[in-house]
Amino acid sequence: MTCIGIIGGSGLYDLPGLTDGHWETVETPFGTPSDQIFRARLGDTDLAFLPRHGRGHGVNPSEINYRANIDALKRLGVTDILSMSACGSLAEDLPPGSFVAVDQFIDRTHARARSFFSHGMVAHVSMAEPTCARLRAAVVAAGGETGTPVRDGGTYVTIEGPQFSTKAESHLYRQWGAQVIGMTNMPEARLAREAEICYQTVAMVTDYDCWHEEEEAVEVSAVIRVLKDNADRARALVAHAAPRIAAARAATCPHGCDRVLDTAIITPPEARGGDALARLDAVAGRVLKS
Ligand SMILES: CSC[C@H]1O[C@H](OP(=O)(O)O)[C@H](O)[C@@H]1O
Numbered sequence: 001m002t003c004i005g006i007i008g009g010s011g012l013y014d015l016p017g018l019t020d021g022h023w024e025t026v027e028t029p030f031g032t033p034s035d036q037i038f039r040a041r042l043g044d045t046d047l048a049f050l051p052r053h054g055r056g057h058g059v060n061p062s063e064i065n066y067r068a069n070i071d072a073l074k075r076l077g078v079t080d081i082l083s084m085s086a087c088g089s090l091a092e093d094l095p096p097g098s099f100v101a102v103d104q105f106i107d108r109t110h111a112r113a114r115s116f117f118s119h120g121m122v123a124h125v126s127m128a129e130p131t132c133a134r135l136r137a138a139v140v141a142a143g144g145e146t147g148t149p150v151r152d153g154g155t156y157v158t159i160e161g162p163q164f165s166t167k168a169e170s171h172l173y174r175q176w177g178a179q180v181i182g183m184t185n186m187p188e189a190r191l192a193r194e195a196e197i198c199y200q201t202v203a204m205v206t207d208y209d210c211w212h213e214e215e216e217a218v219e220v221s222a223v224i225r226v227l228k229d230n231a232d233r234a235r236a237l238v239a240h241a242a243p244r245i246a247a248a249r250a251a252t253c254p255h256g257c258d259r260v261l262d263t264a265i266i267t268p269p270e271a272r273g274g275d276a277l278a279r280l281d282a283v284a285g286r287v288l289k290s
């Protein structure tokens with residue numbers, strides 16, 4: 001059964017055609033998520049919207065409890081996550097208003113819990129392909145249907161923030177071959193992988209980061225102006241992508257996102273202990289129960 005989690009800014013949960021919408025409080029062994037989760041149905045598909053920074057945008061990127069957010073979505077039965085994220089552009093041919101279905105990340109964050117597995121159970125999952133190609137194809141196709149072209153693939157640098165980058169950093173990330181820059185998708189993508197949830201970022205460009213000679217340095221007011229326009233197109237994109245994702249989901253993910261723990265846990269059953277077993281009831285319940 002498909003349930004699509006949508007992590008993103010406010011306004012996204014006003015999709016036309018939603019039914020049975022209600023806010024739900026979810027507590028987790030990792031603490032409290034950024035906000036309540038808005039559950040609804042779109043046709044036959046279950047959706048769960050989580051405002052990443054809280055509804056009033058009071059949680060900064062370093063303060064987000066990423067583990068609680070992903071655990072809460074897993075607990076609600078989410079199988080697939082669309083991360084709808086504002087970002088800066090590191091490429092001349094991605095002006096504000098461009099959308100990118102990200103396929104790689106560079107992680108420059110340094111102050112965030114990045115694994116569910118610790119204190120009694122250790123796991124090592126692959127992050128070689130951090131997003132799910134099946135979801136990527138669905139959002140690219142939905143972009144074609146809604147008149148918002150979505151570039152198929154691109155590298156997203158995650159910085160710690162909350163400050164924007166220096167010019168030296170921005171030029172460095174361009175040399176590294178990254179196309180977009182934001183503050184939140186790591187460790188979110190890592191944790192979704194550990195929780196066996198397919199994950200796909202839709203990066204929505206709000207500004208040319210500060211490398212661009214002809215643009216002003218990044219300013220929140222300018223970012224918000226573009227963000228509002230992007231949000232309208234993001235809603236249409238999600239509304240078209242959701243049924244495609246539900247239809248394309250076979251019993252299991254063809255890329256194996258939903259089975260990564262079969263081969264990842266290194267601590268043998270007899271050595272597993274501490275608080276880990278109880279804490280991992282949702283994230284690793286599939287493998288721990290069997
Ligand atoms: C509003 S500018 C900076 C802010 O925007 C992005 O948020 P999100 O990824 O949640 O869409 C970026 O990562 C920063 O947190």
Ligand SMILES: Nc1ncnc2[nH]cnc12
Pocket residue numbers: 086087088089159164165181182183206207208209210218223
């Ligand atoms: N230039 C930028 N850098 C980091 N995060 C962003 N979010 C939106 N624009 C950004």
